[in-house]
Amino acid sequence: MNAPLSAHQAISHAAMRHPPQAMLDELRAAFGPQFSNAAAVCAQHGRDESAFDVPPPGGVVFAQSTQDVQRLLQIAARYAVPVIPFGVGSSLEGHLLAVQGGISVDMGRMNQVLAIHDADLTVTVQPGVTRKQLNEAVKSAGLFFPIDPGADASIGGMCATRASGTNAVRYGTMRENVLALEVVTASGDAIRTGTGAKKSSAGYDLTRLMVGSEGTLGVITEITLKLYPLPEAIMAATCAFDDLADAVNTTIQIIQLGIPIARCELLDGNTVRMVNQHSKLGLAEGPMMLMEFHGSPAGVQEQIAAVQEIVADNRGHGFQWAQTPEERTRLWTARHNAYFAGVQSRPGCRCITTDTCVPISRLADALLDSVQEATEAGIPYFMVGHVGDGNFHMGYLIDPASATERETAERLNSQLVSRALRLGGTCTGEHGIGLHKMDFLIAEVGTGAVDMMRTIKQALDPLNILNPGKIFTLRQG
Numbered sequence: 001m002n003a004p005l006s007a008h009q010a011i012s013h014a015a016m017r018h019p020p021q022a023m024l025d026e027l028r029a030a031f032g033p034q035f036s037n038a039a040a041v042c043a044q045h046g047r048d049e050s051a052f053d054v055p056p057p058g059g060v061v062f063a064q065s066t067q068d069v070q071r072l073l074q075i076a077a078r079y080a081v082p083v084i085p086f087g088v089g090s091s092l093e094g095h096l097l098a099v100q101g102g103i104s105v106d107m108g109r110m111n112q113v114l115a116i117h118d119a120d121l122t123v124t125v126q127p128g129v130t131r132k133q134l135n136e137a138v139k140s141a142g143l144f145f146p147i148d149p150g151a152d153a154s155i156g157g158m159c160a161t162r163a164s165g166t167n168a169v170r171y172g173t174m175r176e177n178v179l180a181l182e183v184v185t186a187s188g189d190a191i192r193t194g195t196g197a198k199k200s201s202a203g204y205d206l207t208r209l210m211v212g213s214e215g216t217l218g219v220i221t222e223i224t225l226k227l228y229p230l231p232e233a234i235m236a237a238t239c240a241f242d243d244l245a246d247a248v249n250t251t252i253q254i255i256q257l258g259i260p261i262a263r264c265e266l267l268d269g270n271t272v273r274m275v276n277q278h279s280k281l282g283l284a285e286g287p288m289m290l291m292e293f294h295g296s297p298a299g300v301q302e303q304i305a306a307v308q309e310i311v312a313d314n315r316g317h318g319f320q321w322a323q324t325p326e327e328r329t330r331l332w333t334a335r336h337n338a339y340f341a342g343v344q345s346r347p348g349c350r351c352i353t354t355d356t357c358v359p360i361s362r363l364a365d366a367l368l369d370s371v372q373e374a375t376e377a378g379i380p381y382f383m384v385g386h387v388g389d390g391n392f393h394m395g396y397l398i399d400p401a402s403a404t405e406r407e408t409a410e411r412l413n414s415q416l417v418s419r420a421l422r423l424g425g426t427c428t429g430e431h432g433i434g435l436h437k438m439d440f441l442i443a444e445v446g447t448g449a450v451d452m453m454r455t456i457k458q459a460l461d462p463l464n465i466l467n468p469g470k471i472f473t474l475r476q477g
Helices: 007-013 021-034 039-044 066-079 131-141 155-160 206-210 244-256 269-279 297-313 325-336 338-344 360-377 403-422 438-445 447-460
Strands: 059-062 083-086 103-106 113-117 122-125 178-184 190-194 219-226 233-240 263-267 288-295 317-322 350-357 381-386 391-398
Touching (some): 021 066, 039 059, 066 083, 066 219, 083 155, 083 219, 113 131, 122 131, 131 155, 155 219, 178 206, 190 206, 233 297, 233 325, 244 263, 244 288, 263 269, 269 325, 269 338, 288 297, 317 325, 338 350, 338 381, 350 403, 360 381, 403 438, 438 447
Parallel strands (some): 083 103
Antiparallel strands (some): 122 219, 178 190, 233 288, 233 317, 263 381, 350 391, 381 391
16 A cells, blocks of 8 residues: 655645536536636635645535535535535635535535523534624623634634634633534534533544544534633733843743733744834834733733733833723734735745644744744745744745745745654644645654544545545555
8 A cells, every 4th residue: 555645746646526517517406596617716716825726626605504515515425526615715724725626615605693692601603604703793792702813714614724823822722612513424414513511521522523624524514612701801012022032931931830811922023024014013123022911900910010020031121002992903903914914025925834833841942943944044934923822833935936935935844843843742733734734744643643534534534525635645556
């Protein structure tokens, strides 16, 4: 039996399973105007924020109900044609690309908040609901959903990639905040996993299996999430450092002392310059931490006093406070737009992004060496980090026509991820595996664990029609 293909080999060698005309006719009859195979529509659903160029899907179904998804998968199973779930297209590792052809199922019209159970601190939504839409819907109940990956991603997409973001240091990731799911299987059956209860010991944990499966085991059609009371007091702050190492050490000490900071973000000086230009800010152009504190007024003040002392011990300076919602929104919007600030800093570029996560005690070893390597390579880059939980991101801005620049970026990516693995970390803290990190998954968990994943995939999706070619390749031969 031959070894599995790498990500780039998988794209170039994949057998394309184009929808036959009979299937297209059946989809058109079943879905009417909810189906399109117009070139522009397919192109829109064949591109995400990754640097991969892959032919678009052969058609798009705009699902409006669980029954629509079931009908699509039943048809797809008869023709053995892939189905690729599509949220808002903000994924970074090629998750939604039709590497083996097929039909994209756009979940954007399934965008209803179905039930808010404020007494239980839970909410049930359809997968097309976006993060901002959800928080707008629950704020009148004095509640919020804290997972914030930056982009206004769909909740279904956030489940599929096991997203996290700036608040993860305090509130966890999607893994900790999804209670129950409705999922349509490869055969077109709808199953339910989990309940509204905060814990359960009933059988296999199918909810956790589906969260992070990147659409390869089922299509998520309904989600029940945990909510949290809006904090009584919120304070955000920035502070500057002359040396990146001092900023990293500050982060490590804050976490090791158990200060319940809600957000703890780090940008290097290069990235701050890009953010200033993009968002018209006047932040000091050096290493900078962005922090947010949640709690009672007295509790927030205690957190602030403790953090200020740590910052001072590490030669930090220039504290600036954002107290009003408008000031905080402006600050965090600028941080969330760091990706776009980077891309716009080099017109016409493509961004090869990567993220890793390491134990907090090894953050300095991982982050500082990675930034130094990028600087020495001479390739434009940006660096942002949810450093409170040891997670940081690098974006290498390449000329898409330059094979040399792409090779350099991929070399830097490989060095960064390999370093994280040596330090006891993971190849991805929140982006997911997709296409880009399939090789690194094997390096991280070993062939035995990946073979177990293949066994699960083949048992639940024997025709390999659910987003095939992602996370790992099926063995050839």
